[in-house]
Amino acid sequence: MYVTSGFFLGILSLYFGLNSPQMFSQATKYAIKSVIYIWTQSLEDRKVGAKEIGANIEAPEAFTAKILQLLTKAKIVGSIKGPNGGFFADESHAKYTLKDVVKTIDGDQLFAGCSLGLPRCSEKNPCPLHFEVVKVRTEIDHMLTAKSMKQLAVEVIKGNTRLAELV
Amino acid sequence: MYVTSGFFLGILSLYFGLNSPQMFSQATKYAIKSVIYIWTQSLEDRKVGAKEIGANIEAPEAFTAKILQLLTKAKIVGSIKGPNGGFFADESHAKYTLKDVVKTIDGDQLFAGCSLGLPRCSEKNPCPLHFEVVKVRTEIDHMLTAKSMKQLAVEVIKGNTRLAELV
């Protein structure tokens, strides 16, 4: 008499309508916080390991490590193996914005394509939400390009913003 | 020697960074299109079945039917069983907006809570994106409340917008 918990959750989810789609995937959230955290430490000339990053942004270490691989491959941050190694960011990474981070992990479906899933998004054959979606996307674009990663990190260092719950 | 395709996709997805999070879940996209489609037909005094809805919004019938159950339970549309039955919308449903549709299926995580996943979203202890997120949400709110479902349906009837790819 075994019942999978997935079954119950599946039913409950449909029954109460409890899905959870958000602006960003979980992976992208971790990515954004990771990059900002790396910048806060690089501004003080410290390289940081996946374990430390995970701990400071309250994310699972192994999963964070996977995400860091993608960010490194995309050159959004740098990494060095071995003792005294770790992740870091310097002027060679300063040109990247949050938008690049989001695109690296989630692709560009937040910025491109029809929000209602039509095969193409166009002004000539718009879906009912198209023109409003364009406005939302303008705002999203601004949100993800207005400040440099370094600026965002400085605000965290100053204590004006935070990457994890305060204890 | 069997290998699950999920495995390969999982690896590929991490390797190439191919997640696909969007503004709305697939279920919500179907829900939005369903409600607008129901309104287009109700404006011409036709009740419609799940099969017809699925066909016209290019969504799987059975999944659409599940979503319609939630929409009906939430009173966003009406339904009648049996011959000549189906889904419909009338003045008693006119007060609902797209925001209600989204909330019914996806909950309010698009509108509330920290976009970066912090335990709470507040101006006093904001995450690095908080103030920009507030602006994006204002625009999202406008997008989902500016027009009534009926208005959106009228635009589809007029041919100004569409719910499926044109053939």
Next chain:
DNA sequence: ATAATAAAAGACAATTAAATCCTTTATTAT
């Protein structure tokens, strides 16, 4: 050279979302 360190890579498990199928219930026309 060797041991220790830390990222990269690979294999997999668990959870959640998406989709399907089958049975039951309500309604209506015959």
Next chain:
DNA sequence: ATAATAAAGGATTTAATTGTCTTTTATTAT
């Protein structure tokens, strides 16, 4: 009453995302 119709409900399956664990590779200090 009965057959036909269509939504509601229940049980699973499939796919995608999230998360873990182990092995390999590169680097550095001894």
